[in-house]
Amino acid sequence: xxxxxxxxxxxxxxxxxxxxxxxxxxxxxxxxxxxxxAIASAVAAAVLSAVALSSPGSPLVGRxxxxxxxAGLLVAVIGVVGLTAVLVSPAYLAASPHGLVRAExxxxxxxxxxxxxxxxxxxxxxxxxxxxxxxxxEATTAASALLVGFGGKPRALEAAxxxxxxxxxxxxxALLGIVVLAAGSSHGGLDALSWRALEHVRAGHALVAYLxxxxxxxxxxxxxxxxNWLPDAHSEAPAPVSALLSAALxxxxxxxxxxxxxxxxxxxGASAAQSVLVGFGLLSLAxxxxxxxxxxxxxRLLAYSSLEHMGVIALGIGFGTPLALAGVAVHIVGHALAxxxxxxxxxxxxxxxxxxxxxxxxxxxxxxxxxxxxxGVSLGALAGLPPSPLFASEVLIVAGGFAAGRPWTAATAAAxxxxxxxxxxHALLETIAGKAHARDRAAPGLRGVVLLTGVAVPCLLxxxxxxxxxxGSAIARALVQGIR
Amino acid sequence: xxxxxxxxxxxxxxxxxxVRRRSLAVxxxxxxxxxxAVSAADDTAAAAAVLAVRAVxxxxxxxxxxxxxxxxxxxxxxxxxxARAGLAVGFALALTWLIPAIGLESRNAERGVLALxxxxxxxxxxxxxxxxxxxxxxxxxxxxxxxxxxxxGGSSTVIELGVAFDLTLVALVAVVFHERIFxxxxxxxxxxxxxxxx
Numbered sequence: 001x002x003x004x005x006x007x008x009x010x011x012x013x014x015x016x017x018x019x020x021x022x023x024x025x026x027x028x029x030x031x032x033x034x035x036x037x038a039i040a041s042a043v044a045a046a047v048l049s050a051v052a053l054s055s056p057g058s059p060l061v062g063r064x065x066x067x068x069x070x071a072g073l074l075v076a077v078i079g080v081v082g083l084t085a086v087l088v089s090p091a092y093l094a095a096s097p098h099g100l101v102r103a104e105x106x107x108x109x110x111x112x113x114x115x116x117x118x119x120x121x122x123x124x125x126x127x128x129x130x131x132x133x134x135x136x137x138e139a140t141t142a143a144s145a146l147l148v149g150f151g152g153k154p155r156a157l158e159a160a161x162x163x164x165x166x167x168x169x170x171x172x173x174a175l176l177g178i179v180v181l182a183a184g185s186s187h188g189g190l191d192a193l194s195w196r197a198l199e200h201v202r203a204g205h206a207l208v209a210y211l212x213x214x215x216x217x218x219x220x221x222x223x224x225x226x227x228n229w230l231p232d233a234h235s236e237a238p239a240p241v242s243a244l245l246s247a248a249l250x251x252x253x254x255x256x257x258x259x260x261x262x263x264x265x266x267x268x269g270a271s272a273a274q275s276v277l278v279g280f281g282l283l284s285l286a287x288x289x290x291x292x293x294x295x296x297x298x299x300r301l302l303a304y305s306s307l308e309h310m311g312v313i314a315l316g317i318g319f320g321t322p323l324a325l326a327g328v329a330v331h332i333v334g335h336a337l338a339x340x341x342x343x344x345x346x347x348x349x350x351x352x353x354x355x356x357x358x359x360x361x362x363x364x365x366x367x368x369x370x371x372x373x374x375x376g377v378s379l380g381a382l383a384g385l386p387p388s389p390l391f392a393s394e395v396l397i398v399a400g401g402f403a404a405g406r407p408w409t410a411a412t413a414a415a416x417x418x419x420x421x422x423x424x425x426h427a428l429l430e431t432i433a434g435k436a437h438a439r440d441r442a443a444p445g446l447r448g449v450v451l452l453t454g455v456a457v458p459c460l461l462x463x464x465x466x467x468x469x470x471x472g473s474a475i476a477r478a479l480v481q482g483i484r
Numbered sequence: 485x486x487x488x489x490x491x492x493x494x495x496x497x498x499x500x501x502x503v504r505r506r507s508l509a510v511x512x513x514x515x516x517x518x519x520x521a522v523s524a525a526d527d528t529a530a531a532a533a534v535l536a537v538r539a540v541x542x543x544x545x546x547x548x549x550x551x552x553x554x555x556x557x558x559x560x561x562x563x564x565x566x567a568r569a570g571l572a573v574g575f576a577l578a579l580t581w582l583i584p585a586i587g588l589e590s591r592n593a594e595r596g597v598l599a600l601x602x603x604x605x606x607x608x609x610x611x612x613x614x615x616x617x618x619x620x621x622x623x624x625x626x627x628x629x630x631x632x633x634x635x636x637g638g639s640s641t642v643i644e645l646g647v648a649f650d651l652t653l654v655a656l657v658a659v660v661f662h663e664r665i666f667x668x669x670x671x672x673x674x675x676x677x678x679x680x681x682x
Contacts, residue, residue, distance in 0.1 A: 100664065135646035142653040149661060154668055158677035161661050165617050168654050169608055172624040175647070176601060179631040182639060183587030190640035205587055212583075 004051060004060045004067045011048045011075060012123045014041040015082065019115030023108055031090050034111040038086035041118065045079025048072065056478030063194055064128040069478040073329055074125035074255055077336045078248045082118040084452055085240035088344045089114070091445025092238050095347055099152040110150060110238075117143040117244060124252040130213075130263075131193040133256045134178055137220060138171050140249060147241040148233045159236035163229040170219025170226060177212030180205050195483050198263035206267040213260055214276050220253045223280040223314060224287035227307050231291075234303035234343075242299060243343040246306040247336035254310060258317050262482035270320065277318030278409055284311025285416040292423030295360035298349055298375075301427055302342045305382050308420050309335045309390075315413055316397040324400020325479040326470040327393040334381065334389035334463050337456050342378035344452060345371065348443035360427075363436025371443050372432045374453045379431065381460055383424035384417065389460055392467035485523045485634065490596040493519060493630060497603040497623050501572045502565045504558045506550045506615050513622045514543030520626065524633050530641045535629060538648040542622060542655055549615065549659050553666040559613040559673045568610050576602035586631075593634040600627025614665055614672035618658045625651045 001009075018037025025033040052059075052072025059068030093107050101109045120139045127133035141164060149160030178193065184205025185192035201209070215226075222230035234242045261273045288308035292301070309331065316328035349356050352368050365372035381388040394417050401410025470476055496512045496519075503509050517539030524532040561568065576599040588594045601624050608620030625647065632639040632647075662672050669676040 100660075131640060131643040131646075135643065135650055138647075138650040139653065142650070142657045145654075145657050146660070149664070152664070154677070157661060157665055157668065161614065161658075161665065161674070161677060164654065164658055164661065165608055165621065168621045169605060169624065172601065172604070172621065172628065175628050176597075176631065179597075179628060179635065179639075180586045182632075182637070183635050185637070187637070190642055192637065193640070193643070202587070204584070208583060208586065 002060065005062060005065050007044075007048050007051060008065045008067055008126045011041075011044045012119055012126065014044045015115045015122060016119040019112050019119065022111035022115060025108070027104070027108070030107045030111060034086050034089070034115070037115060038083045041115075042079040042083035045075045045082075045122065049076035049079070053475060056475045059478070059483055061196060061483045062128050063190070064132065065126055066128045066195065066483055067126065068483055069475050070255055070258070070482075071125040073332060074252055075122055077333055078118065078121050078252065081243055081248045081336055081340050082121075084340055084344065085243050086111070086114065088347065088445060088448055088452070089240045091448060092240055092347050095351055095444045096151060096238065100146070100150050113143055113147050113150070114240065114244070117147060121244070121248050121252050125255050129190065129194040130178055130181070130198065130256070130260060131190060133259070134171070134175060137217070137253050137256060138168075141167050141171070141220075144241070144245060144249065148237040148245075150238055150241065151236065153236075156236040159229070159232035163233040166226070166229045167220050170216045172216070173219075174213050174216025177209045177216060180209035180212060184209065195259055195263045198260070199266040199484070201264070201267055203267050206264050207272060210260065210264050210268055210273065211276065214257055214280070217253055217257045218280055221250055221257065221310055222307055223310060224284040224307065227284070227287070230307060231300055231303040234306060235297060235299040239299070239343045239346040242302070242346070243340040246302065246343065247340045250306060250310050251313065251332045251336070254313055254317075259483065261317065262484065266484075274318045274320050277314045278406070281311045281314030281318055282409065282412060282416070284308065284314065285413060285420070289416050289420045289423065292420050292427070295427070295430070297358055298356050298361050298431075299343065299346050301360075302339060302382075305424065306339065309339075309382070312394060312397060312413075312417070315409075316400060319397065319400040319404040319406065319410075320480070321400040321403045322476045322480050323403050323471050324397050326467070326473070326476040327396030327400055329470060329475065329479060330389050330396065330463055330467045331393035334393060334460060337460055337463075338378050338381035338388070338390065341374065341449070341453060341456050342382065344449045345374045345378060348446040348449055349375070351445075352441050352443040353439055354441070360430065362430050362434030363432075365432040366436040367439040368443055368446075370450050371446055374449050376428060376432050377453050377457060379424060379428045383421050383428060385421070385425065385428075387461060387464050389463035389467055392464050396467060396471065485593065485630075487590075487592045489519060489523055490592050490630070493626070494596050494599045497600045497626070498569060498572060500616075500619055500623055501568050501603050501607050501610075504565075506558075506613065507547060509616065509619050510543060510546040510550060513619055513626060514539050516623075516626045517542070517629070520629050520633060527633070528638065528641065531633065531639070531644050534641070534645050534648045538652060541652060545655065545659060546615065546618070549662060553663060553672060555671055559671055561611050561613070562675070563610045568606065571610065572603045572606040575606055587636065588631060588634040589636055590634070593630065597627045597631040597634075600624065600630065612673050612675050614658075614662045614674055617674065618655060618662070621654065622651065
């Protein structure tokens with residue numbers, strides 16, 4: 001086993017061990033054990049990410065494990081979101097004392113599930129073959145459905161049920177695609193599904209399989225038109241879980257679609273492989289934009305913004321040029337930071353203004369300045385307000401579309417992005433400076449979220465600067481090359 | 485696998501779409517998985533063992549849930565059985581027409597796989613009872629297990645084991661939610677859940 005394979009194993013094992021440790025830890029020490037476990041897991045992820053991104057031109061592509069630039073990027077994102085989700089969890093657990101499990105077992109069960117989910121999530125970008133990746137994606141469903149319904153309220157149960165059934169059926173369709181690939185492969189058994197073996201699948205099988213695979217994965221990524229579970233699950237899940245779902249799970253599953261597209265391109269052709277992704281991207285943008293213009297509860301607004309951003313990433317992957325893929329890399333990281341921050345702010349927001357659970361929130365700046373600044377940073381970044389890195393990444397992706405010879409698609413995407421920006425900018429103004437009634441409730445966990453914002457702002461600005469350098473870098477070349 | 489066995493699997497699948505009683509439908513998907521296990525025994529003992537264990541474990545779990553959450557009367561499906569059957573068969577025919585040959589050992593097996601997936605999706609989409617929606621997923625997975633067994637080069641035992649494990653895990657989580665929904669609403673009825681959003 002090579003050092004990078006060992007490191008990959010460690011990165012997955014760390015949160016898995018943390019899950020076990022939180023389950024057996026004494027009750028008083030659960031939060032401490034979780035914090036230590038999260039820091040250790042994030043450090044392991046950071047090391048692997050540094051290794052992968054420092055030598056992007058020489059990826060490790062094994063039978064079971066892949067360590068390349070895309071995996072490094074995703075593992076870093078999952079590590080950061082996992083760590084911050086655990087850090088803000090005590091505030092959520094204190095603010096919501098009731099739920100699916102008995103009060104005395106709540107923190108232990110919650111952390112156990114979060115770390116279990118984190119471990120599986122981390123393994124997805126590192127999976128060395130499509131079959132393994134599918135198994136991991138399916139395994140996230142069980143852990144994350146329990147987390148979505150963790151609040152135990154009827155609406156949370158409904159959201160979790162919908163998520164469980166729709167994504168399981170979708171993944172069944174994806175598995176049919178995998179079976180078709182295996183049937184058309186010249187290899188047998190597990191080797192038929194290794195990323196590099198997919199280019200040897202018979203052409204007649206490959207296109208059908210690719211369509212089934214992407215249609216199935218779309219239900220898990222939350223691409224339109226199979227996104228119905230997404231707004232409900234994101235808005236009903238505990239805030240730290242919503243962050244993990246939106247900022248980590250969706251892009252991790254999207255990477256499986258990306259790898260499949262790259263692996264099958266030699267057989268089905270670049271045009272077919274990319275057109276499917278561009279189609280999902282444009283449709284998701286078109287479906288999301290009208291919702292971004294509506295006044296809706298904070299977490300639901302963020303959920304529809306996830307639909308928009310997953311559409312943007314699909315477009316970037318579909319365009320496939322170095323410019324667009326550099327934009328995709330920046331977009332994945334920037335979206336994760338801004339979206340996680342937005343969801344973390346939901347706990348203090350709901351404490352300060354309980355009506356925000358079911359209604360659009362207004363004028364927070366008039367009653368709770370620090371909270372308004374967190375909401376403003378998150379929503380401003382997600383809207384693509386300069387100097388947000390998402391502005392830079394969207395410019396790169398649209399420019400990449402023109403470079404790819406798809407001017408009409410790129411122009412349509414630019415128009416939809418502009419409309420989405422206007423919708424979110426309006427929501428930003430209303431949330432911060434709209435009319436407000438008197439509020440005197442405390443905002444639980446606000447200090448921690450403000451601190452995280454203090455760390456996130458320089459990271460977001462740094463990412464904007466990195467967006468200028470990334471298109472010509474070895475990382476962008478490695479993303480274009482993939483694992484071929 | 486003989487054509488007769490494949491059509492037996494399809495008939496059992498259609499039964500899940502039609503029948504009213506949950507226990508009967510659980511019996512159908514369990515028998516399906518056991519038939520698959522027996523037919524796999526000739527080629528790969530490991531795959532047969534995985535399927536048999538999964539069939540017994542899921543069957544036991546689901547029957548236990550049925551007995552723990554007795555409904556005063558079966559949850560109405562909203563669509564009559566004959567209409568459900570028509571929808572399921574129509575969907576299966578459409579899939580068979582739309583999807584070209586997928587390379588399994590026989591065309592009958594391919595039709596059987598697509599029919600089981602169509603029936604599973606139809607069951608999940610048209611049945612209001614939570615347990616029937618879970619059975620829809622199990623039905624799809626049985627169809628995919630049939631496909632894996634009919635692959636010309638054989639399938640990977642590791643993947644089959646993983647799929648069986650994942651399916652059991654998803655079913656376990658679904659059971660947790662089913663019991664909670666039953667406790668909350670007095671019935672495992674997704675219409676009650678949908679009404680929360682209206």
